Amino acid sequence: MKSTLIKDTTKEERIELIKAWIPDEDGIQDSGMELWDMYDDYINGKREIAEINATLVHEFATEGDIEGRR
Numbered sequence: 001m002k003s004t005l006i007k008d009t010t011k012e013e014r015i016e017l018i019k020a021w022i023p024d025e026d027g028i029q030d031s032g033m034e035l036w037d038m039y040d041d042y043i044n045g046k047r048e049i050a051e052i053n054a055t056l057v058h059e060f061a062t063e064g065d066i067e068g069r070r
Contacts, residue, residue: 006045014043 002008004017018039038056041047 004049006042006048011043011045014045018043 004014006014009017018035022035036043039049039052042049042052
């Protein structure tokens with residue numbers, strides 16, 4: 001598998017990678033989340049996918065996560 005690190009990809013390759021992650025029914029249409037916005041820093045070579053994903057883990061929780069804390 002080819003590396004997805006910024007240093008190993010072009011901007012065009014990063015765009016194609018994000019496109020590949022967006023299925024026809026991505027399940028986030030009504031959530032207010034937009035993959036293009038979330039991964040803009042990766043596409044533009046500012047932050048790696050892992051860095052972005054790490055921040056998302058802290059920002060988004062499911063109802064089950066919230067219920068489990070009560």
